[in-house]
Amino acid sequence: MSNAEVPAADHGRASSTARPRGIGALLLSEFALLFRRRRTWALLSALAAIPVLLAVAVRLSGEGGGPSFVGEIAGNGLFTGFAAITVAVPLFLPLTIGVVAGDSTAGEASLGTLRYLLITPVGRIRLLLVKFAAAALFCLTAALTVMVVGILIGLALFPVGPVTLLSGTQVPVIDAIARALLIAVYVAVSLLGLSAIGLFISTLTDVPVGAMAATVVLSITSQILGSLSQLSAIHPYLFTTHWFGFGDLLRDPISWTSFGENALLQFGYVVVFGSLAMGRFVTRDILS
């Protein structure tokens, strides 16, 4: 402040006649914020550890068995990716998504940055949109991390060859890798509904840890409900229903039914919980 006499330079600040309301800069800023946090990298590292642990365990013990695909790893390294994502879907992926989505506005509130963003004025709906976009990007990054690290460690530790699909036909390695990446996309889409739920819970509180925990608990509850045959009537509407449907992408020809149904269901959750989040956040008093 010793330079307090320096006049305010007037460069920047677009003229008031034509103020672009673009969202691009804010979106980039949000993505940068996500990937400049050590926490994000810790979450991704934990996810990357899953295929590594699986592959090393199989390699050291030399025996298969256990969850689906694990038995095939020793014969074909590409199966490490499939096995790892199967292990990660029920708990580890929802856990990391819960952290990122639950933190979205509650985290800003607890840091005290929310009020400054709103004063800029970022626009409340605009902020929710970029927060959801960042959570969606994280879903994709997380699923790809598990799959890509799985394929790489499989290539490093095991022989790799043509993959026999669930329908019995054999496809070349490159085709199998393409299907593996498609599975990662399927899993990322599967997690969008949970991201929207996390975003909504995040708008309810200024305590990020609470929002994270509630989001993860909901994902587990939904899976438990999905396992109770007495509740089969509600199963089609649970956001976890199609979480394991990616096996259909390992058929020849690819069966897109579960992909489509899953995408539609997740879209429904995004619309419902996105609207709830907006309804709550737009009218809310920011007292953090």
Add this chain to the structure above:
Amino acid sequence: MTTSGLAVETRGLTKRFGRHEAVSSLDLDVPTGSVFGFLGPNGSGKTTTIRMLLALAAPTAGTISVLGSEMPSRSADVLPRVGALVEGPGFYPFLSGEANLTRFDAAEPGTSSRTREGRVADALARVGLPAAARKKVGSYSLGMKQRLGIAVALLSPRDLIVLDEPTNGLDPQGTREVRALIRGLNADGTTVLVSSHLLAEIEQLCSHAAIMRTGRLVAQGGLDELRGTTAAFELETPDAERAVGVLARHGLAALVTDDVHVGDGRRVDAALPGDVLSEDLVSALVAADVRVRGVAVRRPSLEECFVELTGEGFDVER
């Protein structure tokens, strides 16, 4: 309301949290171009009022106009012209000071990314932080965070700057710098609304002030208005009786204070009405052969006015 010459105008502004009324029918008038002191003890409703002015919280009742536009309905148009520091700075501790400012600048619609770097560097320079620009905010001292918070308010040219307790955590040197900064901003035509619970700290800065207590406005207006037109006239002289006579002819009821005297000098106290000039009194005294050893005109401080207005000390309420 644009022609009212008020940067901020509230009418009947009320905010209730459950059964607790934090702000009660507040009629605030902040003149355009003023440095407005928004004063009151902790918990008197200053920050809640500021949150409503900035559309962070919705009023329970009443209207708000900021820079001539109704709030919160016009906040998207009004807020880019307003810079604010509200209830302490808030930052991403894992980002540098520079990256934090970049983030807030990017969040403002209509700012050009081409010139962002320049705006951030200017704002940092104005609060004296260029040396710490690349350090993580988590390692900043409270005073540095406070400065960075002011820098956020200065990213773009503003018509109104709201600073809530801007000198919190600053050392005396930092406090002086903030005062200089506020004067500089005001000289450039920016209206500055400064809230504080320390009256003395910003008294010398303000042209206008409002005093809050338990959610209500106790007084507001120009600083001289608030202090009252009456000042105390203090005279030291050995010719006390003659002086009392002279002062009486000018309409002043003077008293000789016996217990305060140096040598044969004695002190004469009188209330000085606003229409009497002290220099006229002094020349009249000298003309009447009163030996004037010392004269002082003492105006009450805002704090004394506050105590007089409320009959209470300036302490935390409730």
